[in-house]
Amino acid sequence: MKEQQAVNRQTYDEVMLPIYSPAEFIPVRGEGSRVWDQQGKEYIDFAGGIAVLALGHCHPALVDAVREQSEKLWHVSNIFTNEPALRLAQKLIEATFAERVFFANSGAEANEAAFKLARHYAITKYNPYKTKIIAFKQAFHGRTFFTVSVGGQAKYADGFGPKPADIIHVPFNDLDAVKAVIDENTCAVVLEPVQGEGGVTAATQAFIQGVRQLCDDNKALLVFDEVQSGMGRTGKLFSYMDYGVAPDILTTAKALGGGFPISAMLTTHEIAQEMGLGTHGTTYGGNPLACAVGNAAFDIINTPKVLDGVIKRHELFVSHLNKLNEKYDIFAEIRGKGLLIGAELKNQLNHRSKEILQACAIEGLMMLNAGPNVLRFTPSLIISEEEINSGMKKLETVIENVLKNK
Numbered sequence: 001m002k003e004q005q006a007v008n009r010q011t012y013d014e015v016m017l018p019i020y021s022p023a024e025f026i027p028v029r030g031e032g033s034r035v036w037d038q039q040g041k042e043y044i045d046f047a048g049g050i051a052v053l054a055l056g057h058c059h060p061a062l063v064d065a066v067r068e069q070s071e072k073l074w075h076v077s078n079i080f081t082n083e084p085a086l087r088l089a090q091k092l093i094e095a096t097f098a099e100r101v102f103f104a105n106s107g108a109e110a111n112e113a114a115f116k117l118a119r120h121y122a123i124t125k126y127n128p129y130k131t132k133i134i135a136f137k138q139a140f141h142g143r144t145f146f147t148v149s150v151g152g153q154a155k156y157a158d159g160f161g162p163k164p165a166d167i168i169h170v171p172f173n174d175l176d177a178v179k180a181v182i183d184e185n186t187c188a189v190v191l192e193p194v195q196g197e198g199g200v201t202a203a204t205q206a207f208i209q210g211v212r213q214l215c216d217d218n219k220a221l222l223v224f225d226e227v228q229s230g231m232g233r234t235g236k237l238f239s240y241m242d243y244g245v246a247p248d249i250l251t252t253a254k255a256l257g258g259g260f261p262i263s264a265m266l267t268t269h270e271i272a273q274e275m276g277l278g279t280h281g282t283t284y285g286g287n288p289l290a291c292a293v294g295n296a297a298f299d300i301i302n303t304p305k306v307l308d309g310v311i312k313r314h315e316l317f318v319s320h321l322n323k324l325n326e327k328y329d330i331f332a333e334i335r336g337k338g339l340l341i342g343a344e345l346k347n348q349l350n351h352r353s354k355e356i357l358q359a360c361a362i363e364g365l366m367m368l369n370a371g372p373n374v375l376r377f378t379p380s381l382i383i384s385e386e387e388i389n390s391g392m393k394k395l396e397t398v399i400e401n402v403l404k405n406k
């Protein structure tokens, strides 16, 4: 075998599209909520990818699922179906409002399918003018051109020429704003029950209920993007269950494969049947390897032990954050649900999340932000108490140091 040349952070700048600016260290191995870099330095992982690693790094059940399926069948194309995909679809249907499933490979692809379905359903069932999509400021739905256009952040959507039309953005949690723009030409209202990238903001109960009613009154579909909030992240299998309000279409991804790329769009039979043979498709979506991992992850996540554990861990994180805040007065708000927690910075730390993240890496803590002013915590759903305590100790050290640096 050809000898492999050493690579390092500088290699990144030489060979990769310059759209990210990754941390200086390169992780090479992970186990649970611990990660080691090229130099063998250990990190506690409070990020879990970006809310992806619901069961931490290299969970034995997922490793087994990959190994077993990889020795049987990797791929067949959607000209055939396969057992892992059918089983995972059955599980998702059994556990949710849904009756039909479409598998894809990423959150954006699941959303792309959802938005195409919502448009196609309205056009075929009602009329060609029913195409308006109502979405929300600060929302994030992925980076394909349709999903980035439905997303509510100009920094991601601008600079690529003419956008898909008939998409309106209104402020999140503002029911009157929705009321003002929804009409008979609206095909869908799209929202994240807990906005993730936009700063970790949960929808209020009244808002979710009100939007559901407005959708029903206007024959518009309600689409929940649970790519980040789904699969146990908020302490329920999907966060809509916390609100007791079911959508017409739901997308999920990140935690669905526990780190293996897979996403799903769920809907009802009535809506699904408007999507006829050949109207949509994907090469890799629903491949046996990804679905086998998805099945293994699902069986562990959808248990009282893991879901109730999320609530306990939420409380531990929040109590640590409250203590930090009492001591240093640095958070304007601590918010979110389950293990999707945001701490909004204020005073001396205002808009310094990037700097904090970099200092965390040096201290041996993998952290995430949600915009310049919010620290985001999205660890493994089964992170240990000891790991939470030890990571929080590191965070405190970082905060002390950053405060000293003015």
Ligand SMILES: *Cc1c(COP(=O)(O)O)cnc(C)c1O
Pocket (backbone or CB within 6 Å): 105, 106, 107, 108, 109, 111, 140, 141, 142, 143, 192, 196, 197, 225, 226, 227, 228, 229, 253, 254
């Ligand atoms: C991450 C995310 C997406 C995009 O998922 P990709 O897998 O990056 O395409 C879409 N919606 C939400 C809410 C997300 O958090």
